[in-house]
Amino acid sequence: MYLIPNAVLKTGPTEEAVNLAVVKQFLRLDGTADDLALVVMVNAATSLVEQYISRKLINQTWLIYLDDYPYTQSEAWWDGVREGAIGEMRKSYPFIELPFGPLRAVTSINSIDESGNVVAFDAGAWQADLQTNRIGLRTGQTWPLVQLQPMGGVVIEVELGFGSQTDIPKDIQQALLLIVSKLYENRGDETQGEFFGTSGFTIPNTAQLLLLPYVGYRVG
DSSP states (O other): OOOEEEEEEEEOOOSSSSOHHHHHHHHOOOOTTTHHHHHHHHHHHHHHHHHHHBBOOOOOEEEEESSSOOOOEOSSSSSSSSSSSSSGTEEEEEEEEEEBBBBEEEEEEEEEEETSSSSEEGGGGGETEEETTEEEEEETOOOOOOOSSSSSSSSEEEEESBBBBGGGHHHHHHHHHHHHHHHHOOOSTOOOBBEEEEEEOOOOOHHHHGGGGGGTTTOO
């Protein structure tokens, strides 16, 4: 069964992905007149990069919601009506793949039953793979057999990010500077030409090349 997760930010980053002083030096700007606008542009560039590489940059905490635990249909098919435990009718799929990374830690996995009660999933039954951004069952374990609430019955709290500002790879920071430069030099809804495609803002080609090693690649 393929699960589509819903993610909600719990605790956001405590700093920008690139220092304002570095941005101003890159743009060769003096004074403070544009500082507020530049911070907004840095945050916008960060969002663009995070979407492009499916990775969060500065450490942050997210809640991942699933409607159910992953499973595959039992190999035993039958006709008519069959009685038995639900565990006999479906087989646990061993992994939950997170929608983005890099995964630093899994704080908890909780089930919410149909009465709204929160039931913790024993941390000894699962393990986090920081290299592949997955959560997997340990040998011999199964996902909880809980009658979950209809939507969002599984809540996983995770810590994501490369670390602090200084931990972000330099090529990603350079890509951020290029995007901020493009945003700064081409302001206004009607901007057209070399830096903007027919559909609007596009990430500069050089920035895309810098980000390429992180697209679709699992970073621990």
